[in-house]
Amino acid sequence: xxxxxxxxxxxxxxxxxxxxxxxxxxxxxxxxxxxxxxxxxxxxxxxxxxxxxxxxxxxxxxxxxxxxxxxxxxxxxxxxxxxxxxxxxxxxxxxxxxxxxxxxxxxxxxxxxxxxxxxxxxxxxxxxxxxxxxxxxxxxxxxxxxxxxxxxxxxxxxxxxxxxxxxxxxxxxxxxxxxxxxxxxxxxxxxxxxxxxxxxxxxxxxxxxxxxxxxxxxxxxxxxxxxxxxxxxxxxxxxxxxxxxxxxxxxxxxxxxxxxxxxxxxxxxxxxxxxxxxxxxxxxxxxxxxxxxxxxxxxxxxxxxxxxxxxxxxxxxxxxxxxxxxxxxxxxxxxxxxxxxxxxxxxxxxxxxxxxxxxxxxxxxxxxxxxxxxxxxxxxxxxxxxxxxxxxxxxxxxxxxxxxxxxxxxxxxxxxxxxxxxxxxxxxxxxxxxxxxxxxxxxxxxxxxxxxxxxxxxxxxxxxxxxxxxxxxxxxxxxxx
Numbered sequence: 477x478x479x480x481x482x483x484x485x486x487x488x489x490x491x492x493x494x495x496x497x498x499x500x501x502x503x504x505x506x507x508x509x510x511x512x513x514x515x516x517x518x519x520x521x522x523x524x525x526x527x528x529x530x531x532x533x534x535x536x537x538x539x540x541x542x543x544x545x546x547x548x549x550x551x552x553x554x555x556x557x558x559x560x561x562x563x564x565x566x567x568x569x570x571x572x573x574x575x576x577x578x579x580x581x582x583x584x585x586x587x588x589x590x591x592x593x594x595x596x597x598x599x600x601x602x603x604x605x606x607x608x609x610x611x612x613x614x615x616x617x618x619x620x621x622x623x624x625x626x627x628x629x630x631x632x633x634x635x636x637x638x639x640x641x642x643x644x645x646x647x648x649x650x651x652x653x654x655x656x657x658x659x660x661x662x663x664x665x666x667x668x669x670x671x672x673x674x675x676x677x678x679x680x681x682x683x684x685x686x687x688x689x690x691x692x693x694x695x696x697x698x699x700x701x702x703x704x705x706x707x708x709x710x711x712x713x714x715x716x717x718x719x720x721x722x723x724x725x726x727x728x729x730x731x732x733x734x735x736x737x738x739x740x741x742x743x744x745x746x747x748x749x750x751x752x753x754x755x756x757x758x759x760x761x762x763x764x765x766x767x768x769x770x771x772x773x774x775x776x777x778x779x780x781x782x783x784x785x786x787x788x789x790x791x792x793x794x795x796x797x798x799x800x801x802x803x804x805x806x807x808x809x810x811x812x813x814x815x816x817x818x819x820x821x822x823x824x825x826x827x828x829x830x831x832x833x834x835x836x837x838x839x840x841x842x843x844x845x846x847x848x849x850x851x852x853x854x855x856x857x858x859x860x861x862x863x864x865x866x867x868x869x870x871x872x873x874x875x876x877x878x879x880x881x882x883x884x885x886x887x888x889x890x891x892x893x894x895x896x897x898x899x900x901x902x903x904x905x906x907x908x909x910x911x912x913x914x915x916x917x918x919x920x921x922x923x924x925x926x927x928x929x930x931x932x933x934x935x936x937x938x939x940x941x942x943x944x945x946x947x948x949x950x951x952x953x954x955x956x957x
Contacts, residue, residue, distance in 0.1 A: 517630055518928045519795040519850040520623065520891070522803040523788070523834065526643055527813030528591065528884070530860035530877050531906055533822055535561050535885035536579045538862075538906045545862045545905055548819040556896035564827040567835035568887075573896045574838050574847070575889035576954055580900025580909035581855070583916055586881040588810065591857030592643060593653035596620075598920025598947060609649030615657035617935070619920050620665040623801040625656075626929045626945055630798040633762070637794055638803045640670035640704065640787045645809070658937040665803065668766075668790075670704050671783065683782035683806075683829035704769065704783050765793035778836040784829040788837045795850055800927060806830065812856055816872020818864070838889055851891025851926035855919070859884035862905045882908050886919065891926040892955040899953055917948035925950040925957075 530547075532538060537551040537560065551560035554572035561569055568575070583600050585591045589608040594600055597616040605614050617625075624636030643651045656663040768786040771779075779785030784806055791802040807826070814821055834854065841847035860877035867878065883902055889895070900912035924933075924945055933945040 520801045520923050520926050521791045521852045523854045524805050525812045525856040526805050526807045527810030528856040528858045529812045531885040535577050536902055536906055544864055564823055565831040567831045571838055575887050576893050576897040578886045578899045578914055579902055580912050581884050581886050581914045582909050583881050586879040589651050592651045594916045595857050596653040598916045600916050611652040611655050615652050617657045617659040618654050620801055620803045621656040621659050621663050622935055623927055624665055625663040625935055626933050627800040627927050633798050634666040636665040636801040637799050638665045639668040643805055660938045683784035762797055765797050780829045780832045782829050784833040788833045792840055814876045816876040817874045818876035820874055847890040852889040854887040862907045892957045914951055918951050921946050921948050922950040
């Protein structure tokens with residue numbers, strides 16, 4: 477049976493991307509044979525607040541505590557009686573029936589690189605081989621890498637994605653813990669680099685370009701030369717043939733093929749499964765998933781017309797298109813690392829886009845029927861010190877809080893989470909857990925469970941040695957399953 481011009485277009489697009497048709501058929505048959513119902517996929521959106529947000533100023537406020545601890549903000553009631561959060565997150569407060577708080581996550585690594593490593597790998601103990609700013613092939617694999625390797629590909633898109641940028645310190649280098657490590661490069665998450673980075677560490681903070689803030693002076697910055705676009709993509713090693721493993725303009729490739737279709741002859745020898753696979757790369761919805769800045773005005777208004785909003789909109793679209801896990805790094809160059817100017821930055825430049833974007837994501841997932849099958853997680857590498865300090869008045873105009881690994885609050889929503897609930901508690905100063913302490917291992921296990929990964933699942937390093945996916949039990953009482 478002759479095939480349409482569109483089929484040939486799709487074949488051309490696939491060829492340019494170096495994708496193998498037999499591999500596509502294998503992916504689908506493998507997924508079907510596994511018994512995992514393809515019609516009911518599960519997804520995770522892991523929102524990582526780079527720099528470490530304060531538990532005191534977000535989800536575990538201590539209004540009755542000492543003045544030097546409680547800070548400038550007041551708590552407000554949420555939709556759920558008895559649960560209060562910061563007054564500057566009113567939209568999330570209205571949606572408390574959709575989320576739960578874990579106020580007792582704890583570990584011992586108070587450095588950014590170390591804290592990022594344990595939270596992104598789900599392993600509390602640093603290996604003796606750990607190097608602060610040098611990712612290594614002997615690192616533990618990230619949660620995103622393990623999740624990607626342990627779930628089934630649902631189409632040609634990768635199983636796990638990280639966006640809109642890697643976590644990089646401009647003075648020190650790339651943080652370890654984000655990558656596949658011992659799993660091997662073939663299991664790297666798909667890193668979508670959508671942003672340009674500033675040259676000076678901490679020169680700006682927040683959701684650029686509409687939220688730019690100079691942390692040193694506590695005032696609005698005039699730097700406006702940010703880019704946020706997804707035209708060039710580094711496709712992961714497991715998807716591309718080695719000849720095509722390079723930086724490519726994905727959208728341009730597809731659009732170029734569309735322009736050339738008129739000159740292509742009819743006819744081709746593709747079976748039904750292969751033709752269906754080819755159609756994905758030319759699907760307008762797949763292209764639309766990356767082209768978030770041209771979303772409808774109402775959509776941009778819902779999420780926020782800034783990098784926080786664009787990133788969560790892209791994550792939601794990728795989940796809908798078949799990606800199993802998306803990690804979103806919200807805040808470039810450690811925006812949440814507020815040693816100084818803590819309250820003015822949070823109030824004016826970080827809370828507004830965060831509150832709007834996460835609330836917009838929850839609403840969108842709910843309306844589209846995806847919330848029940850998509851776990852949304854919001855966490856950082858650690859919390860902040862209970863005591864407010866002014867450690868560098870020559871640098872920061874206003875006081876802030878320092879690193880604090882013993883306690884942070886984490887928000888979970890969707891994916892079977894019991895909305896309007898709180899797990900764990902902290903002491904009166906918001907310094908240490910007093911019950912139901914949770915580790916990075918429990919945190920990672922909760923994500924794996926939400927993705928439907930079996931408890932007995934293993935991953936293997938390049939030498940074939942097996943390692944259990946689960947290092948602990950999922951957080952007890954968080955979900956209904």
